[in-house]
Amino acid sequence: MLFFAFIGFIEDLGQEITGPAIISKSLTGFILVKLTHQFFFTWSPHFKGMIIFIFTLLDEVIYMLIVISFFNINFEPFVLSKEIFIKALINIPIGLFISWGRP
Amino acid sequence: MTKKSSIISLILIITCCIFLIIYQSKNDRILPKFYFSQLLNPLILIKDSIKDFFLLKQENAQLKKQIFELSLRENYYSSLIQENKRLKEILTLKEQRKDIxxxxxxxxxxxxxxxxxxxxxxxxxxxxxxxxxxxxxxxxxxxxxxxxxxxxxxxxxxxxxxxxxxxxxxxxxxxxxxxxxxxxxxxxxxxxxxxxxxxxxxxxxxxxxxxxxxxxxxxxxxxxxxxxxxxxxxxxxxxxxxxxxxxxxxxxx
Missing domain, CATH: 2.40.10.340 (Rod shape-determining protein MreC, domain 1)
Structure with missing residues (x-):
């Protein structure tokens, strides 16, 4: 949990606001850990890729919701969706590479 | 870490962060923005120096060539001015003397x-x-x-x-x-x-x-x-x- 919070903190350092990435990373990490402990999933590369894609989307959505809610920052929905989607796609190969050989 | 403690720590983290976020939304930011690109500055500096060296070398060669061309052009214009002056004088002479x-x-x-x-x-x-x-x-x-x-x-x-x-x-x-x-x-x-x-x-x-x-x-x-x-x-x-x-x-x- 602390590891995810730390990753979020590092991401927040690059932004001006401290907190949103910590929350999003902690929540996503928590759900991910819970999911990986379920033995009924077969962790094939395709499934892993899908999970990485979905969790990146989840992480970004949480982050954006916090920022939009608390700081009244407006975003163009289409541009924002496109950015998040592309980010999630890019994360698939990176995530697969990092988790290579792990269950 | 047990299941219960991890949930507690998650709630704790989220609560703390929400307080932080609320505070930041009403006041100034707690931490200044950190530019990660600064960590790469020395490498970028070296890369830029090498790039500058070759660029300057090329620019120097170009400028030398340009100076040479300009000095040639200047000499040409200077000789044209002198020739013009001489021809003007000789034309004046021709106007003065009808026996030329x-x-x-x-x-x-x-x-x-x-x-x-x-x-x-x-x-x-x-x-x-x-x-x-x-x-x-x-x-x-x-x-x-x-x-x-x-x-x-x-x-x-x-x-x-x-x-x-x-x-x-x-x-x-x-x-x-x-x-x-x-x-x-x-x-x-x-x-x-x-x-x-x-x-x-x-x-x-x-x-x-x-x-x-x-x-x-x-x-x-x-x-x-x-x-x-x-x-x-x-x-x-x-x-x-x-x-x-x-x-x-x-x-x-």
């Missing part, structure tokens, strides 16, 4: 090493004949000694074979001027005639070749020690090595 038959450009120096002559690009086709006088705006240059259809040879006043009947402008004393290599000398002026250094020497027109009143030079020195006549050294107004265009004047009838 042609204006020629000097194309080469003398045909033999013993004669001090110059060649011009105008000849008999342009109305030039033998014994016509050659002038510049500064004064007499010489006389035409040989003529071809498209060129002529001019014997300079400093050649020892050259002679012209002259007069001291101030005192109207007459003499004969001969070339002496670099300068000229005037002969046959009696010892009692007063000739001063700096006196102007002009053609007298008595020889029937050169028109009267053309300036030749100025007296440099006088020598009264030998014989019955003075020997007067004259510096030509027009130096031999600076003749570029000459005007050819008809012979006196």
């Amino acid at each position: 038959v042609a204006i020629g450009k000097v194309i080469s120096k003398g045909s033999t090493k013993y004669l001090k002559t110059i060649w011009i690009d105008k000849g008999s086709e342009h109305g030039i004949k033998k014994d016509y006088s050659a002038l510049t705006p500064n004064g007499l240059v010489g006389k035409v000694v040989s003529v071809y259809p498209e060129s002529s040879e001019i014997l300079l006043i400093t050649d020892p074979n050259f002679s012209v009947s002259v007069r001291i402008q101030r005192s109207r004393t007459e003499g004969v001027l001969n070339g002496k290599g670099d300068n000229c000398i005037i002969k046959y002026i009696p010892l009692e005639e007063e000739v001063l250094v700096g006196d102007r020497v002009i053609t007298s027109g008595l020889d029937g070749i050169f028109p009267e009143g053309i300036i030749i030079g100025a007296v440099k020195s006088t020598d009264k020690r030998n014989g019955l006549f003075q020997i007067i050294e004259v510096i030509p107004m027009q130096p031999d090595n600076k003749i570029e265009e000459v005007a050819i004047v008809k012979r006196e009838k």
